[in-house]
Amino acid sequence: MVSNRFVLKRLLLLFPVLFGVATVVFAILHLSPGDPAVVIAGDRAGQEFVEQIRSDLGLDDPLWQQYVRFLGDVATFDFGQSYQVNRGTPVSQILVDRLPITIELALLGQFAGLLFGLPLGILSAVKQDTWTDHLTRVGALSGISVPIYWSGPLLILLFAQFLGILPTSGRIGSEYFIEPATGLILVDTLLAGNVPAFQSAVVHLLLPVVVLGIYQMALLSRMMRSSMVEVIRQDYIRTARAKGQGSKITVMKHGLRNAFIPVITVIGIQFGSLLGGAVLTETVFEINGIGTLLVDAISRSDYPVVQGTVLVFAVLYTLVNLAVDITYSVLDPRIEQ
Amino acid sequence: MASNTKDSSRRDFLKRAGGATVATASITTLAGCGGGNDGTGTETDDGDTGDGDTETEGDTGDGEGEETTRLRYGRGAHSSTLDPQNTTSGEVAKVTNQAYDGLISFQVGEASLTEGLATDWSMDGESVTLTLREGVTFHDGSDFTADDFIATYRRFVDEDYEYYFEDASVYGPFTLGNWIDSVEAAGDYELSITLTQTYAPFLRNLAMFAAVVISQEAIEGDTNLGEEMVGTGPFQLETLDDANNRIRLTAFDDYWGDGPNVDEVLFLTRGQNSTRAQALVEQELDIIDGLDPDSMQIIEGSDSAENRTATGINIGYMAFNLSRVEAFRDRRVRRAISYAIDTQAIVENIYSGIATQADQPIPPALFGHNDDISPYEHDPEQAQSLLDEAGYGDGFSFTLTTFQNPRGYNPAPLPTAQTIRTNLAEVGIEMSIDDRQFSDYLTYTSQGRHDATLAGWYTDNADPDNFCYVLLHPQVEVPDGQDWVAWDTEGYNTSNNAAWANTEYMDLVEQAQRTTNQDDRAQLYREAAQLAHDEAPWVFIDYADEVRGVANTVSNYTVAAIGGPFLEVVEVE
Numbered sequence: 001m002v003s004n005r006f007v008l009k010r011l012l013l014l015f016p017v018l019f020g021v022a023t024v025v026f027a028i029l030h031l032s033p034g035d036p037a038v039v040i041a042g043d044r045a046g047q048e049f050v051e052q053i054r055s056d057l058g059l060d061d062p063l064w065q066q067y068v069r070f071l072g073d074v075a076t077f078d079f080g081q082s083y084q085v086n087r088g089t090p091v092s093q094i095l096v097d098r099l100p101i102t103i104e105l106a107l108l109g110q111f112a113g114l115l116f117g118l119p120l121g122i123l124s125a126v127k128q129d130t131w132t133d134h135l136t137r138v139g140a141l142s143g144i145s146v147p148i149y150w151s152g153p154l155l156i157l158l159f160a161q162f163l164g165i166l167p168t169s170g171r172i173g174s175e176y177f178i179e180p181a182t183g184l185i186l187v188d189t190l191l192a193g194n195v196p197a198f199q200s201a202v203v204h205l206l207l208p209v210v211v212l213g214i215y216q217m218a219l220l221s222r223m224m225r226s227s228m229v230e231v232i233r234q235d236y237i238r239t240a241r242a243k244g245q246g247s248k249i250t251v252m253k254h255g256l257r258n259a260f261i262p263v264i265t266v267i268g269i270q271f272g273s274l275l276g277g278a279v280l281t282e283t284v285f286e287i288n289g290i291g292t293l294l295v296d297a298i299s300r301s302d303y304p305v306v307q308g309t310v311l312v313f314a315v316l317y318t319l320v321n322l323a324v325d326i327t328y329s330v331l332d333p334r335i336e337q
Numbered sequence: 338m339a340s341n342t343k344d345s346s347r348r349d350f351l352k353r354a355g356g357a358t359v360a361t362a363s364i365t366t367l368a369g370c371g372g373g374n375d376g377t378g379t380e381t382d383d384g385d386t387g388d389g390d391t392e393t394e395g396d397t398g399d400g401e402g403e404e405t406t407r408l409r410y411g412r413g414a415h416s417s418t419l420d421p422q423n424t425t426s427g428e429v430a431k432v433t434n435q436a437y438d439g440l441i442s443f444q445v446g447e448a449s450l451t452e453g454l455a456t457d458w459s460m461d462g463e464s465v466t467l468t469l470r471e472g473v474t475f476h477d478g479s480d481f482t483a484d485d486f487i488a489t490y491r492r493f494v495d496e497d498y499e500y501y502f503e504d505a506s507v508y509g510p511f512t513l514g515n516w517i518d519s520v521e522a523a524g525d526y527e528l529s530i531t532l533t534q535t536y537a538p539f540l541r542n543l544a545m546f547a548a549v550v551i552s553q554e555a556i557e558g559d560t561n562l563g564e565e566m567v568g569t570g571p572f573q574l575e576t577l578d579d580a581n582n583r584i585r586l587t588a589f590d591d592y593w594g595d596g597p598n599v600d601e602v603l604f605l606t607r608g609q610n611s612t613r614a615q616a617l618v619e620q621e622l623d624i625i626d627g628l629d630p631d632s633m634q635i636i637e638g639s640d641s642a643e644n645r646t647a648t649g650i651n652i653g654y655m656a657f658n659l660s661r662v663e664a665f666r667d668r669r670v671r672r673a674i675s676y677a678i679d680t681q682a683i684v685e686n687i688y689s690g691i692a693t694q695a696d697q698p699i700p701p702a703l704f705g706h707n708d709d710i711s712p713y714e715h716d717p718e719q720a721q722s723l724l725d726e727a728g729y730g731d732g733f734s735f736t737l738t739t740f741q742n743p744r745g746y747n748p749a750p751l752p753t754a755q756t757i758r759t760n761l762a763e764v765g766i767e768m769s770i771d772d773r774q775f776s777d778y779l780t781y782t783s784q785g786r787h788d789a790t791l792a793g794w795y796t797d798n799a800d801p802d803n804f805c806y807v808l809l810h811p812q813v814e815v816p817d818g819q820d821w822v823a824w825d826t827e828g829y830n831t832s833n834n835a836a837w838a839n840t841e842y843m844d845l846v847e848q849a850q851r852t853t854n855q856d857d858r859a860q861l862y863r864e865a866a867q868l869a870h871d872e873a874p875w876v877f878i879d880y881a882d883e884v885r886g887v888a889n890t891v892s893n894y895t896v897a898a899i900g901g902p903f904l905e906v907v908e909v910e
Contacts, residue, residue: 033773033774033777033780033781034774034776034777034780035776035777035779035780036776038776038779038780038783039776039779041506041507042424042425042426042506042507043425043779043832044425044507044508044511044797044832045425045507046507046830046831046832047783047829047831049507049510050783056503084417085417085579086417086418086563086564088504088563089563097579097580098580101580156612160615160619161615161619164619167621168607168612168615168616168619168621169607169612169616170581170605171581172581174409174583174603174605174621175407175603177576177578177585180580183580283608286582286606286607286608286609286612288415288579288580288581288582299774299775299776300776301776
């Protein structure tokens with residue numbers, strides 16, 4: 001099993017990672033053109049007014065001072081206050097509000113991917129080189145090749161415009177207002193006991209989840225297939241089969257567990273890209289998660305929000321990978337950390 | 338801010354409680370909300386159409402079986418704040434204008450003034466007197482008096498006031514602070530304002546969204562005005578839902594004016610124009626704004642909604658930076674370029690007819706617009722001969738700075754710049770294009786680093802001064818014998834991105850500021866407009882129309898180029 005020392009070591013590694021990410025984000029923001037003070041002041045403001053804002057925000061200090069101040073704030077988990085969202089709202093508050101929206105989307109996408117991807121991959125491996133296998137593989141290849149910004153609008157066109165059975169965007173019908181308890185709309189509607197609102201949320205989330213899930217499903221089924229094919233050819237499987245064990249039990253009990261190891265890696269890495277994919281999906285479906293938050297913040301030169309969002313992405317990504325590493329040793333105790 | 342549904346009321350609670358009983362909601366309900374296909378914009382609360390039991394449970398607050406009339410307004414961006422003193426954004430104003438009133442208002446769909454919280458006013462030189470409306474109540478239940486305006490004013494501009502708003506927008510000084518010397522109340526319903534100078538546009542500044550009156554109790558209490566609105570307007574805030582980019586307002590029963598005619602207004606955000614237009618056609622929205630020619634086509638082809646336009650109070654133009662490029666200091670060169678650029682083709686082909694060709698700084702909807710002026714015709718020969726005369730017959734080169742994304746007054750900045758480049762190449766002028774993201778563009782041009790720039794302006798207060806003084810007056814001393822000023826002159830008005838400083842023009846505009854007789858002012862502006870046209874510090878490109886998509890179920894809605902949207906008079910079937 002995984003040792004506490006290992007987990008602690010990995011958690012400590014978070015700090016240099018975050019330091020690196022913080023530095024890169026800070027550098028990119030300050031090197032790129034655009035002045036937050038001008039954006040805040042608006043096109044009506046004169047130079048003097050802009051200077052005042054710049055000075056209020058400390059943007060006229062030498063860059064190294066701003067950097068040191070920023071690192072100090074990050075070290076205390078203070079991401080500052082947004083320049084744009086209700087000017088002065090703490091970034092941490094904004095992230096707490098928006099993060100669940102993206103996480104819900106990513107989890108549902110992941111779930112959809114696993115639900116369909118794994119069985120298809122296993123099926124494909126077991127039925128290797130049959131029509132089922134070929135069909136699954138072609139489907140998977142297409143799924144990987146189709147970008148979200150293409151499949152999204154296409155599905156909207158089909159289901160919302162032509163068939164008129166699904167909504168164009170958003171994550172709940174405009175008439176439903178639900179008190180956010182967890183920030184996860186499906187959970188919140190259920191907690192509120194509002195079934196029509198829950199149904200509305202399901203219907204709204206269907207397309208975004210499918211769009212996110214298609215890629216996951218395709219990738220996972222490909223991974224699962226190749227991993228499974230390799231495992232099936234191993235000596236211990238052949239031995240088990242030779243001893244008269246049924247093929248279903250052999251595959252599901254002995255094969256699957258081992259075949260899962262590389263797949264788990266992919267799931268971990270993919271969860272990171274799911275968060276990234278959520279940026280595109282949220283934009284296409286106008287869902288107000290951390291992805292759209294980041295895009296808006298970049299276009300408005302809202303430095304604190306960009307910095308906070310990217311750092312949270314980095315933490316999430318690192319933690320998911322840590323979870324993956326821990327899962328390895330659970331699946332195969334021989335893997336010592 | 339956060340959860341932002343914290344303003345939910347007893348009614349919300351009842352609805353949620355009621356919701357628990359609707360587990361049997363029919364599949365029709367699902368299709369209704371899912372497809373957003375409720376058809377009329379009129380729904381029962383919770384969207385539980387046709388379920389009598391649910392209505393009884395869920396609608397206790399409204400009385401049994403009563404339908405909630407709901408107006409869904411779709412727009413391109415969510416409000417970044419609900420504080421009218423914290424922003425210059427028109428997007429914010431659309432919402433705050435529903436909850437707040439100014440002392441003076443704009444007539445629905447017109448640039449003229451009408452009563453607001455003041456019923457009468459007079460302006461005599463530097464002295465402005467206003468009689469206030471009695472019997473008006475704020476959403477927090479307090480009575481409106483002159484002290485509310487004073488608190489509002491002081492919060493905006495008075496740094497000595499205990500409740501001064503540190504993050505006040507530039508509209509603080511721009512609309513009130515720079516012009517007001519003192520404000521005093523003579524009793525509860527009489528205000529007397531002394532100005533720093535005679536300033537004719539002042540009354541129009543009082544009608545701007547930023548000058549609306551906020552409850553003194555809210556200002557001096559612990560209300561967070563970025564998330565709450567405590568005004569006297571026809572609608573009050575019910576829910577600010579930042580997580581889903583929407584705002585719910587409900588009718589204010591004690592509103593002093595006519596209306597509102599609907600129970601609820603929802604401001605919903607659909608960032609992409611085509612998605613917004615599609616949602617209107619699919620009857621998910623009732624009124625939408627921010628349309629471009631492509632999305633207008635979506636609506637044109639539908640039988641559930643239509644496009645409506647009104648002449649806008651704005652201008653799109655190309656400014657020559659006289660401070661930077663020597664060739665532009667010769668009016669013959671500026672006129673030559675005005676002749677060389679085919680603005681008619683730009684307006685007709687690129688802006689697809691949702692704009693009118695411009696010829697002067699004052700848009701046609703405003704008084705002072707000079708009807709005798711016509712646009713520069715596309716005449717390359719005339720352009721070439723003017724360039725020859727000025728000694729630039731062999732051409733010269735410069736860079737045109739532009740923003741990348743469409744803006745109301747310029748729906749296609751890059752194609753516009755490319756057309757200009759082609760037109761100028763015909764007369765030997767080599768122009769390169771420098772396109773920038775909007776915030777970068779603002780920074781760059783406000784520092785005067787552009788040779789020439791595409792620019793534009795939407796009116797703040799529907800006064801010609803808002804174009805003539807703000808955009809073409811340098812607001813500094815001009816060196817003798819020169820009709821431009823250096824950009825780094827201290828106190829220079831960087832909104833004048835041409836650095837043009839024609840003293841004759843400046844005199845006319847300053848005189849117009851001090852003239853309170855409307856006819857006399859109009860005459861002064863007509864002369865100023867003629868001068869600006871002849872001197873050509875800008876290439877006048879277009880006045881863009883205001884375009885809205887409106888569902889057939891909506892009546893009494895007027896497209897307004899200033900103020901509004903006036904949703905209190907709108908009815909939904």
